Amino acid sequence: MADISIKGLKKTYPGSTELATNNVSLDVAEGEFMVLLGPSGCGKTTLLRMVAGLDFPDEGSISIGGRDVTYLPPQDRNLSMVFQSYAVFPHRKVRTNIAFGLVMKKVPREELEKKVAWAADLLQLTPYLDRYPAQLSGGQRQRVAVARAIVMDADVLLMDEPLSNLDALLRLDFRAELKKIVQQLGSTTLYVTHDQVEAMSLSDRVAVMKKGQIAQLGHPITVYEEPADRFVGGFIGSPPMNFLEGRVTQQGALEVAGQSTEAPEFLARSAARSGGLPVMVGIRAENIYLEDRGTPGTLDATVEVVEPLGHATLLTVDLGGQTIKVQVASTVRVSSGEKVGLRFDQAAIRFFDTETQLGLTA
């Protein structure tokens, strides 16, 4: 087993001027489950490919278990990988696809068959073992790719969106299953996903990437509750965090949408010094409560759209010309056009600098 240490990785693809990864540094502890999360094209696959040895960085270094592997070919790194494109061998049956890595490692036949049967059972592929990949659905093919990776007992497990092509139910199943397997194997895992629920539920830590850089690295709950900047807040969460333009006055009041409430200590202090401070107020939909219009401490707003989601109801609300999302319990009865009061959970409000977009903390 091995930890991964990535230092200052820079990579530009030939024929491109943009950095695909820009000075990425990341330490993944032994046995840790690290999720890479970020919008399409932010460099997640590129980072994974460099860890795998499929691409080499222009600058920086990668070491696995204390050994510098930056320019080592993939076969010398003792890792296994689920490719975003699956890369399931078309000329081999499911059985020999799953066994490929074991054959290369010259694992004895008996053990090999046991492992293949185990992985096939786990990923519900047993009925398809003697088929060719062309005779499988996309999701089944993806499961073959996952099975091929988990039989390896590798030090490092790299997974590039391994559940992206499964239906919601299977995905839920396999998410839990995968978490269990990886814990059993104890592999150090780098896991790429677009799906932030997956990221939250699986990871020990999350690295949110943006344009080839790591925007925030931390415990999933921390990243969710205290996004380091506006991008992270806006990317994580469904619906994403609401952002409102506001201002802290010299007197220490927070003005939002033409109405004012009390500002937190540290902002009031710096506003008093600078004579007023423009801020970006961030608040998540589930941290806003619906009250009657006119209740003290609430902001006047108008409901525009009501979307029942089953477990909750999502409201689109107009607050002094700015549109925000509010999530309320599904038992709450509101209709569009209704005039309401909004109470923000003071502890859940986050503030961001209007220029740098970075989070402001005490």
Place this chain on the structure above:
Amino acid sequence: MLLIAPSIVFMTLLFGWPMVSGILQAFGGPEGLTTANFTRMAQDPYFWASVGNTLLLIVVMIPIQFVLALAMALLIRAKPRGSSVYFYIWAIPLAVSDLAAGLVWLTVFTDRGYLNSVLASVGLEPFSWLAYDNYASMFMAVLIAEVWRATSLVFVIVVAGLQSIPKDYEEAAGVFGAGFWDRLWHVTLPLLRPSLQTALILRTILAFQTFAVALALTGQNFPLVVGETYRWYTGLQDANVASALALVVMAVSMVTAVGYLKLLKDQSEAPR
């Protein structure tokens, strides 16, 4: 039916008719159909020599050509600097006719050719490479010329085949611990099977027809089957035996093609 009628007519005129007349000629004699032409063909002293030479050439040449073509194609796939230039250089012989190729190599191997001048300049005895009593060196000369001339066909087909294989498969094999030879054997070659099959069939059939290179280099000293056809037709003025020979070459070619298709048949019902 009406729509394909013109092409049927064309096929009959251009392909069917010459074939039928060729077959008739092969079995034709002064008094009706006969197999006498085949007997005469087989009794000719050059015939079995030419068959032996042709087979030997095929057996030695084709493996060499495939290994060379594959090596060059893989080299290009690895994308070293200037790989596109290599491609054109290696594809050039494709445009050279076989007689021209034979003449080019004749200037190398002939008694006062480049090879002997080089030998002389380093103080070695010149050697009669193409003399009829030096069978081995004659064979080598024909072999080298043919390899030079005809490998590019295999090469071009293999390059095209490689280009249609996504890199992912080789990359995946690498991640799962396969080194260069394992990747080649377990991934690249199986995926390349259709291209290799095409190249093998084409190359073997064309190899049966090798003739101009040997003629240019050795005259009649290194007889090949199609060369014999030519000799019967022009030298001995016997169109019937020439047709019989041509028919034999065609039959052998067809049997070989079918044999390859059967032998290399993909066991997977659904490749790719």
